[in-house]
Amino acid sequence: MSEISVRREQDAGWGQDWQRPARRSLGASAVKSSAFAVPAVLGLVRFLTTRDWPVAGVVAVCAGAAVLIVAGVLAYDVIRLRTTRWRLTDDRLELRSGIAVRQRRSIPRDRVRSVDLRADPVLRAFGLTVVKVGTGERSAxxxxxxxxxxTRHDAETLRRTLLRGAVAGPQVDAPLAELKWSWIRYAPLSVWTFTGAAVVLGLAYKGLNTIGVKVLTTEVAEGLWSWVTARPVVTVPLLLVANAAVGALGAGLLFAESWGRYRLEREPGRLRLRRGLLTARSLTMEERRLRGVEISEPLLLRLGGGARVKAIATGLGKAGENETEDVAALTPPLPRAVAGRLAAEIARTNLPAPASPRPSTTPGPGTASELGTGAGVGSGLAAHPPAARRRRIGRALVTVLVLAAGAAAVSSLVPWAWVRAWVWAAPAVALPLGLWLAAESARSLGHALGGRHLITRTGSVVRRTVALDRAGISGWTITESLFQRRHGLLTVSATTAAGDGRYDVVDVGRGDGLDLASRAVPGLLEPFLDRSARNT
Incomplete structure (x- = not known):
């Protein structure tokens, strides 16, 4: 887009002319077509060499196939560019696209909630960026x-224009957070460290086998199996350690690529997240669409003293079909204390420390004031009744009994002695682990009311501490199972248009839970309360 069109946008709302995507994408498409050409060429080489073709013939056929693939990709991209138009008017962003089926879509500018910019290494080399504009309509x-x-210039100009309606304010030069490479030590603290290497090796083997590359012959496979079964006490732990080492290396590389050049900053009325070492990513969201924050502590990460901060906001885009990243993540894994300070600064409230909640059952009138003024929240969380702990211990014991029954059945059916020995390790490990997780889950339970937020904490495998803006709560769901009813417990769920859609206060006392919901959003639950029978 020329400087003239940029000035026209600043003076008259970007203009009414239809724009085309950047033509440089043809070069990027030509480079990306190698992802299709290379496997096809390797397959042809494998096929033709087994039929004694001369080298010149193999080269000619492979070159012709590569040219056809690149030409086909370029032809498709040319047609796509010619059939795609977009424009920004005074009140709408419009897009026309489609080759076989024409589509026309538009978004009112006042419904734009977020703008996501993304550029993989190929697009970055050509100065291009993919723009995703989100509206936050969960069901649409x-x-x-x-x-x-x-182009990168047009994408940045469009981002600033679409979010121009945010609240004006002074530009803050200091970022909220920037990457510290010491945080990479938290990258291996994930279950994918122990499973990712095996998954990747399996996919690589399948892909190579598809194009005719035999990495593992029958003889080699039989030899490996014999080696494992001959001395399983040594070989099984050795394989597990090797798998974890490879997984830890992969986790570190993935952390570097995903969170390299990380920077979270506050612009006037907006939060902007930028990250990515190879694939550049930029997400901008309006602060007035922020409905709270969440501190997520998966088990391994929590044991290592780390946590992650996520946004609870309307309008966040959805991950693509081939994307596994959490679009709500505001930080990489980082120290728990840093996560707490950052979450408090974003939400303008404090969040609980890892310590246990105080033993009181209901947050008193002073608690909300303390939370609202930024006092320590760890001391303000109300603990849940002892019946919540008993429920978790009971579930852990039932799980151990089921595993023991399964181990007994397997040991009576399989002929291998070493399998019969190892299978009993499951209930033996599950008993102390289950009891510990039950105690951790009960210890994590807590809730409180702040000046602006409902604060709840729950979870053992993944402990989640949520500060939800009370103004964003649109309704309540009260759940009371048969077992909860016997213990005088219930689950209070706050529904909202942001984030996961609902956030639970789990296994709270019946009277305390209803009081909490009633006070969090006055007037919303009162028509459904029978105060004379709440504690009966």
């Missing part, structure tokens, strides 16, 4: 509009 299929691709 057309809640996101994708412009693929725009």
């Amino acid at each position: 299929e057309d809640d996101e509009l994708r412009l693929d691709p725009l």
Whole structure:
């Protein structure tokens, strides 16, 4: 887009002319077509060499196939560019696209909630960026509009224009958070460290086998199996350690690629997240759409003293079909104390420390004031009744009994002595681990009311501490199972248009839970309360 069009946008609302995606995408498509050409060429080489073709013939056929693949990709991209148009008017962002089936989509500018910029290494080399504009409509299929691709300059100009309606304020030069490479020590503290290497090796083996590359012959496989079964006490732990080492290395590399150049900053009325060492990512969201924050502590990460901060906001785009990243993540894994300070600064409230909640059952009138003024929240969380702990211990014991029954059945059926010995390790390990997780889950339970937020904490495998803006709560769901009813417990769920859609206060006392919901959003639950029978 020329400087003239940029000035026209600043003076008259970007203009009414239809724009095309950047033509540089043809070069990017040509480079990306190698992802299709290389496997096809390798397959042809494997096929033709087994039939004694001359080298010149193999080279000619492979070159012709590569040219056809690249030409086909370029032809498709040319047609896509010619049939795609977009424009920004005074009140709407419109997109026309489609080759066989024409589509016309538009988003009102006042419904734009977030703008996501993403550029993989190939697009970055050509100065291009993919723009995703989100509206936050949870149930709509057309809640996101994708412009693929725009030049980097046009993408930044469009981002600033679409979010121009945010609250004005002074520009803050100091970022909220920047990457510290010492945080990479938290990267291996994930279950994928122990499973990722095996998954990747399995996929690589399947892919190579598809194109005719025999990495593992029958003889080699039989030899490996014999080696494992001959001395399983040594070989099984050795394989597990090797798998974990490879997984830890992969986790560190993935952390570096995903969170390299990480920077979280506050612009006037907006939060902007930028990250990515190879694939550049930029997400901008309006602060007025922020409904709270969440501190997530998966078990391994929590044991290592780490945590992650996530946004609870309307309008966050959805991850693509081939994307596994959490679009709500505001930080990489980082120290728990840093996560707490950052979450408090984003939500303008404090969040609980890892310590246990205080033993009182109901947050008193002073608690909300303390939380609202930024006092320590760890001392303000109300603990849940002892019956909540008993429920968790009971579930852990039932699980151990089921595993013991399964181990007994397996040991009576399999012929291998070493399998019969190892199978009993499951209930033996599950007993102390289950009791510990039950105690951790009970210790994590807590809730409180702040000046602006409902604060709840729950979970053992993944402990989640949520500060939900009370103004964003649209309703309540009260759940009371048969077992909860016997113990005088219930689950209070706050429904909201942001984040997961609902956030639970689990296994709270019946009277305390209803009081909490009633006081969090005055007037919303009162018509459904029978105060004379709440504690009966």
